[in-house]
Amino acid sequence: MGKGFQVVVVRDYDPNRDLRRVEELEKSCEVGSLVVDLMGDPLARIRQSPSFHMLVAEIGNEIVGMIRGTIKIVTRGGNALLDPRSKDDGVSPEISTTKLAFVSGLRVSTFYRRMGIGLKLVHRLEEWFRLNGAVYAYVQTENDNTASVKLFTEKSGYSKYRTPVFLVNPVFNHRVTVSRRVKIVKLDPSDAESLYRHRFSSTEFFPSDINSILTNKLSLGTFLALPRGSDYVSGYSPDPTGSWAVISIWNSKDVYRLQVQGTSRLKRTLAKTTRVLDGAFQFLKIPSFPNLFKPFAMHFLYGIGGEGPRAAEMVEALCSHAHNIARKSGCAVVAAEVACCEPLRVGIPHWKALSPEDLWCLKRLRDNDGVDWTKSTPGLSVFVDPREI
């Protein structure tokens, strides 16, 4: 039988039956030049969200496609302040929230592409989103992933919505110096939560369950930076007249590994040489190229914010601190994602060659929401949920 006539069954993922075949499919599907190692648990990433679902597409005994989805409540863009309907959302009575679904991990086996399987998986996942009350769905993809961009924007009704930048910085063999002009304080999760709710809950995509992110076992802590010499009193917001910045660190290392494919032997050897030199002469602080050609781990910086004339300098100090934490735990890169106009972006060190352009696409699933979020103008910042990276 020609492959166009085979029956495709879409059903719920069953870990007992499907784990090995799903892992094989994931390893065979490059996204850009990256492959993902799910480390024996394809649900690990989505399980961190309040509501999640995974589907597989099967032909005979073969798993030929898969998709994952999550749902949570977030701050909607185009916020109509003082919206009376959002009293019990756990964020704040002044902020309009909405139920947002997230599409992730869409993969179709190379041999079965362009048969409509990807589209079928998206449609079936959207049925689950609607059944569970989601009002919008969004997907993150690389801007140059033509197949994915076309599938969502031309065939599934998603609009190109935001173009945040994914900033990747290598972790060197040497420790980096944290500015002496900056004091770094680790916040306890309840202080971190009140800071985020107080300062960021009107930022679009801010999750109403921020507390469960901050107390998740994958969250390695929230760090506040202040000018050296200033005081921080636990339970109080930083002085709004001074400069400060905050970041939180998420440990993706325990959930998945990534690997860059298709690099020439020459480039791999050159990269190794920089690492050897950096390891041997750490005082020279050589910017060595990490080993991305075998499965590597990442820390992700989220909840990046700050205020005041020295805020970008504070962010830079926090990123140096995060680099040293990642180095200690054996990560190869530290990544962050921010809105394209984010003013603090200048403080986030990254290598352009490692930093892909991202595209977020958004779809309205039902129109019982007064304002159409898909048509709202972008703010300066977005809140990037580490569970969705």
Ligand SMILES: CC(C)(COP(=O)(O)OP(=O)(O)OC[C@H]1O[C@@H](n2cnc3c(N)ncnc32)[C@H](O)[C@@H]1OP(=O)(O)O)[C@@H](O)C(=O)NCCC(=O)NCCS
């Ligand atoms: C993206 C992917 C899931 C598409 O799966 P698929 O089953 O081949 O997609 P479909 O057959 O349902 O295609 C639906 C539409 O998407 C677009 N599309 C899919 N593949 C395309 C390609 N290679 N080039 C251009 N458009 C493409 C087309 O508009 C297509 O409709 P058409 O065939 O009528 O022209 C698959 O290519 C894949 O697994 N890629 C690697 C992983 C990845 O990038 N995932 C997306 C991350 S968000």
